Amino acid sequence: MDRFIRMLEDRVMPVAGRIAEQRHLQAIRDGIILSMPLLIIGSLFLIVGFLPIPGYNEWMAKWFGEHWLDKLLYPVGATFDIMALVVSFGVAYRLAEKYKVDALSAGAISLAAFLLATPYQVPFTPEGAKETIMVSGGIPVQWVGSKGLFVAMILAIVSTEIYRKIIQKNIVIKLPDGVPPAVARSFVALIPGAAVLVVVWVARLILEMTPFESFHNIVSVLLNKPLSVLGGSVFGAIVAVLLVQLLWSTGLHGAAIVGGVMGPIWLSLMDENRMVFQQNPNAELPNVITQQFFDLWIYIGGSGATLALALTMMLRARSRQLKSLGRLAIAPGIFNINEPITFGMPIVMNPLLIIPFILVPVVLVVVSYAAMATGLVAKPSGVAVPWTTPIVISGYLATGGKISGSILQIVNFFIAFAIYYPFFSIWDRQKAAEEQADPTISSGAGATHSL
Amino acid sequence: MNILLICAAGMSTSLLVTKMQEAAKERGMEATIWAVSADEAKDHFDRADVVLIGPQIRYKFAALKKEGEARGIPVDVINPADYGRVNGAGVLDFALRLKK
Numbered sequence: 001m002d003r004f005i006r007m008l009e010d011r012v013m014p015v016a017g018r019i020a021e022q023r024h025l026q027a028i029r030d031g032i033i034l035s036m037p038l039l040i041i042g043s044l045f046l047i048v049g050f051l052p053i054p055g056y057n058e059w060m061a062k063w064f065g066e067h068w069l070d071k072l073l074y075p076v077g078a079t080f081d082i083m084a085l086v087v088s089f090g091v092a093y094r095l096a097e098k099y100k101v102d103a104l105s106a107g108a109i110s111l112a113a114f115l116l117a118t119p120y121q122v123p124f125t126p127e128g129a130k131e132t133i134m135v136s137g138g139i140p141v142q143w144v145g146s147k148g149l150f151v152a153m154i155l156a157i158v159s160t161e162i163y164r165k166i167i168q169k170n171i172v173i174k175l176p177d178g179v180p181p182a183v184a185r186s187f188v189a190l191i192p193g194a195a196v197l198v199v200v201w202v203a204r205l206i207l208e209m210t211p212f213e214s215f216h217n218i219v220s221v222l223l224n225k226p227l228s229v230l231g232g233s234v235f236g237a238i239v240a241v242l243l244v245q246l247l248w249s250t251g252l253h254g255a256a257i258v259g260g261v262m263g264p265i266w267l268s269l270m271d272e273n274r275m276v277f278q279q280n281p282n283a284e285l286p287n288v289i290t291q292q293f294f295d296l297w298i299y300i301g302g303s304g305a306t307l308a309l310a311l312t313m314m315l316r317a318r319s320r321q322l323k324s325l326g327r328l329a330i331a332p333g334i335f336n337i338n339e340p341i342t343f344g345m346p347i348v349m350n351p352l353l354i355i356p357f358i359l360v361p362v363v364l365v366v367v368s369y370a371a372m373a374t375g376l377v378a379k380p381s382g383v384a385v386p387w388t389t390p391i392v393i394s395g396y397l398a399t400g401g402k403i404s405g406s407i408l409q410i411v412n413f414f415i416a417f418a419i420y421y422p423f424f425s426i427w428d429r430q431k432a433a434e435e436q437a438d439p440t441i442s443s444g445a446g447a448t449h450s451l
Numbered sequence: 452m453n454i455l456l457i458c459a460a461g462m463s464t465s466l467l468v469t470k471m472q473e474a475a476k477e478r479g480m481e482a483t484i485w486a487v488s489a490d491e492a493k494d495h496f497d498r499a500d501v502v503l504i505g506p507q508i509r510y511k512f513a514a515l516k517k518e519g520e521a522r523g524i525p526v527d528v529i530n531p532a533d534y535g536r537v538n539g540a541g542v543l544d545f546a547l548r549l550k551k
Binding site for chain 2: 016021030033097255257328340341343348
């Protein structure tokens with residue numbers, strides 16, 4: 001077991017550190033975060049629009065007219081449907097920041113590059129007609145939402161790389177001193193901005209001559225589909241969870257590191273569900289594995305599903321250290337924050353407790369996936385519930401108001417309890433024995449064991 | 452004394468902030484202690500005298516230390532045991548030792 005710990009330290013940590021520090025992945029992760037508050041706000045309107053109360057629709061229609069739902073969902077369109085635009089700007093901004101070049105200009109140029117790669121064609125079915133025709137002159141909502149995420153991210157990185165290389169080579173228009181800096185800055189962005197747009201423009205002209213026709217088609221064939229299949233499968237989910245837990249076992253923030261790679265995939269899978277749900281809240285949703293699947297059903301109490309462990313510690317611990325740790329950890333645990341447990345118990349670098357810590361989330365993935373895929377439990381509806389929302393509430397909201405979502409969370413809580421309990425008992429007995437042998441170990445200090 | 456704490460989302464460190472403020476108050480110390488996420492960290496460096504980072508993001512230590520060195524601010528990783536126990540007094544002592 002000690003060899004296993006050493007292996008984790010020697011092999012997993014350096015690789016994880018490099019991935020987490022990789023600047024493009026970092027920019028993607030930080031850029032996507034920019035869209036999260038918007039998605040949560042949009043979700044509030046989504047929840048209100050589909051409250052599962054009998055007679056709710058009729059009641060709302062009576063008070064607010066028969067188009068009440070369309071009007072209520074305006075903010076959903078302005079948040080979910082512009083995800084790629086926000087990410088396009090955000091990723092370029094964060095990347096430029098890392099290169100210490102003007103981030104605002106880089107963001108604006110990236111946004112223009114993304115729109116330049118997007119054909120301004122909107123599908124339209126005239127009244128009475130059977131076939132849909134393409135009308136030009138509109139920005140297609142289809143591509144500036146989650147479906148355009150990958151094009152937005154790729155172009156944000158390419159355009160910012162071109163931008164910063166030209167700036168760093170100092171091929172810019174310089175204005176004489178005395179010109180206000182804000183004016184001078186906009187001239188600095190002229191040459192690199194033009195270079196980016198010309199590159200994307202030429203690439204688009206060439207693409208239009210191929211069967212792919214546009215950036216979006218190429219990316220959805222080559223990237224979107226294979227990645228979604230991989231990221232949306234139960235196998236992919238188990239691998240992701242294993243990685244998160246292994247990283248946390250060495251004390252590194254696994255979710256932040258793995259999320260940098262998997263986040264965009266889980267986000268677009270989530271939005272696929274949202275689009276179907278919005279059409280018909282009772283329809284069969286396409287995906288189980290989404291961002292919410294992990295945040296709300298697997299990581300109950302934080303990575304490793306430690307809420308059950310915190311409660312056990314508070315109620316059952318015989319050792320003073322663990323009892324006081326349980327009391328300390330329960331409040332943050334309810335909001336899915338568990339660093340007091342991972343570092344305080346500790347689970348990190350602890351050969352005994354790492355076993356259930358890795359095992360529990362894997363079991364929960366299998367159970368939750370099976371429950372949702374067979375239709376026993378409702379799938380996540382695409383509503384973006386913040387990961388800090390306590391269970392029962394979060395399961396209800398994230399399934400679009402289905403009680404089965406809450407029930408599965410409670411079941412998962414007890415599964416976690418059952419797996420943690422024997423390991424907890426061993427550790428507790430060990431701690432209690434240490435305290436008896438050495439009465440100076442107080443509840444607040446000490447506990448340097450295996451750190 | 453301005454102490455900046457950094458972690459992934461600025462959440463678990465904010466638990467520690469409360470405990471450190473209590474500890475500072477008990478000693479009658481004048482201290483401003485606050486927590487931010489790793490993404491926002493850079494914008495806060497200029498107001499800090501000491502920067503402490505959560506052990507779960509110690510892979511960012513090298514980059515953050517460089518930021519600190521450029522401004523002459525000590526940067527270090529919080530001891531995992533103190534972090535887990537939310538040992539406000541201990542971490543406050545650590546910050547004071549670093550500042551010296």
